[in-house]
Amino acid sequence: MNTPVEQFREDATRVAADEQHRRLIQGALGKYYVARDRQVGRFQDWQSARQAAAETKWEAVNHLDQHLVSFAEKLEARGGKVFWANNSAEARDYILKICREKKARCIVKSKAMTAEEIHLNAALEKDGYEVVESDLGEYIVQLRKEAPYHFVFPAMHLSRGDIRELFDREIGNVKSDNPEDLTMVARRVLRKKYCEADIGISGANFAIAETGMISITENEGNARLTTSLPRVHIAVMGIEKVLPRLEDLALFLPMLGTAGAGQAITCYNSMIGGPRQPGECDGPEEFHVVLLDNHRTRLLADPEQRDALHCIRCGACLNVCPIFKNIGGHSYGTTYQGPIGSVITPHFRGLQDWKHLSNASSLCGACTSACPVKIDIHHHLLHNRRNAATQKPRWWEKLAYKIAAGVLNWPEFYAFATAVGRVMQKFHPLVKGSVLDPARAWTKTRELPQVAPQSFRDYWRARERKP
Numbered sequence: 453m454n455t456p457v458e459q460f461r462e463d464a465t466r467v468a469a470d471e472q473h474r475r476l477i478q479g480a481l482g483k484y485y486v487a488r489d490r491q492v493g494r495f496q497d498w499q500s501a502r503q504a505a506a507e508t509k510w511e512a513v514n515h516l517d518q519h520l521v522s523f524a525e526k527l528e529a530r531g532g533k534v535f536w537a538n539n540s541a542e543a544r545d546y547i548l549k550i551c552r553e554k555k556a557r558c559i560v561k562s563k564a565m566t567a568e569e570i571h572l573n574a575a576l577e578k579d580g581y582e583v584v585e586s587d588l589g590e591y592i593v594q595l596r597k598e599a600p601y602h603f604v605f606p607a608m609h610l611s612r613g614d615i616r617e618l619f620d621r622e623i624g625n626v627k628s629d630n631p632e633d634l635t636m637v638a639r640r641v642l643r644k645k646y647c648e649a650d651i652g653i654s655g656a657n658f659a660i661a662e663t664g665m666i667s668i669t670e671n672e673g674n675a676r677l678t679t680s681l682p683r684v685h686i687a688v689m690g691i692e693k694v695l696p697r698l699e700d701l702a703l704f705l706p707m708l709g710t711a712g713a714g715q716a717i718t719c720y721n722s723m724i725g726g727p728r729q730p731g732e733c734d735g736p737e738e739f740h741v742v743l744l745d746n747h748r749t750r751l752l753a754d755p756e757q758r759d760a761l762h763c764i765r766c767g768a769c770l771n772v773c774p775i776f777k778n779i780g781g782h783s784y785g786t787t788y789q790g791p792i793g794s795v796i797t798p799h800f801r802g803l804q805d806w807k808h809l810s811n812a813s814s815l816c817g818a819c820t821s822a823c824p825v826k827i828d829i830h831h832h833l834l835h836n837r838r839n840a841a842t843q844k845p846r847w848w849e850k851l852a853y854k855i856a857a858g859v860l861n862w863p864e865f866y867a868f869a870t871a872v873g874r875v876m877q878k879f880h881p882l883v884k885g886s887v888l889d890p891a892r893a894w895t896k897t898r899e900l901p902q903v904a905p906q907s908f909r910d911y912w913r914a915r916e917r918k919p
């Protein structure tokens with residue numbers, strides 16, 4: 453069994469060499485950039501909107517204790533039930549308990565990254581329940597027995613042809629790869645499942661402290677059916693999803709649509725504040741909200757990286773990341789991919805086992821510039837690197853940096869070392885890639901940076917000598 457870092461290296465190397473994969477991702481993201489820029493242009497001032505969103509999330513996360521209690525009290529007053537889960541196991545056990553009590557057989561589920569995080573589907577299936585993903589992208593990856601590729605576009609890595617073949621194999625008699633026809637195929641299967649399901653499980657994009665409601669945004673209407681047709685609705689959400697006021701959605705809904713998919717606003721925006729009330733004709737008999745900590749409070753306790761909890765999971769940082777575009781979402785091996793996944797996964801799953809994700813970055817800062825809530829993502833990758841090195845220093849790294857510091861602090865020796873490097877690099881092609889090449893790991897896939905033919909010091913001296 454490979455360790456996370458070994459698996460990451462193996463998968464990233466394979467996907468980076470896959471040109472078909474690269475074409476698909478570049479094609480999908482090309483359209484996204486155009487749409488996103490158009491929507492950004494419709495904001496009166498996108499940068500001010502980002503600042504306002506960052507400040508609102510700061511307020512929410514820094515008073516999380518008060519906001520969560522207010523959210524829970526208001527929701528419970530309308531008959532909703534709130535369960536505080538410290539970790540994945542507690543969240544799974546609570547959901548399984550409800551399923552057993554209700555003697556459920558079939559469960560429909562709309563997109564919920566927190567459910568992926570706690571491995572809910574596997575636990576439900578192990579207990580004998582039929583679980584059907586109702587989001588089209590999630591349904592496709594479920595049929596492929598794969599994890600979502602991207603937390604907004606779960607099936608982004610597949611072509612229409614791949615999806616047609618999959619539907620033909622799993623559902624039968626699918627000849628067209630027209631997107632509308634493929635959608636209708638999935639729709640026919642899913643419509644039946646909504647009617648059969650005893651329980652609907654969803655995530656939540658936001659939770660409003662002021663009113664005790666959850667907000668779900670989606671484009672297919674599947675979440676609305678998932679949350680209102682079955683007898684019981686269970687929403688699983690991270691504790692950081694809270695926003696103080698209902699009016700905050702006036703900013704966050706268009707911002708999420710713009711940054712996430714280049715839309716002015718997502719097609720369906722639902723607010724759910726409890727089970728069906730007397731006199732109402734729609735909605736479930738029971739409504740449960742599982743508030744998931746799962747190490748989020750550990751991140752909250754870190755004043756340096758706490759703002760990573762501001763994330764609204766729009767996926768914009770993935771879409772602009774040169775590493776994500778090359779290695780793809782599955783290579784990360786985590787629920788949350790891309791730059792923000794590389795920041796938070798070491799907090800959720802252990803720094804030493806997942807520190808390699810923070811090293812897999814060019815630190816170009818494209819993620820930070822794209823983030824609608826202004827999370828300082830690329831600096832957090834550096835913080836993770838520093839924390840990992842401080843927690844468990846590697847002797848050879850310490851030695852290498854000591855030598856480098858010595859050389860850099862001794863100008864004469866630095867000049868000498870550069871001159872030696874300039875001579876030695878002439879012989880490098882003779883040993884390149886062999887055991888005699890000290891840089892063979894680097895030169896396997898890259899060229900060795902060349903030492904400049906003339907150092908700045910030599911150039912300056914020559915310039916001074918000129919009349």
Ligand code: SF4
Pocket residue numbers: 711762763764765766767768769770792819822823824825826827829
């Ligand atoms: S870190 Fe920012 S850009 Fe990335 S998913 Fe979260 S909110 Fe979006």
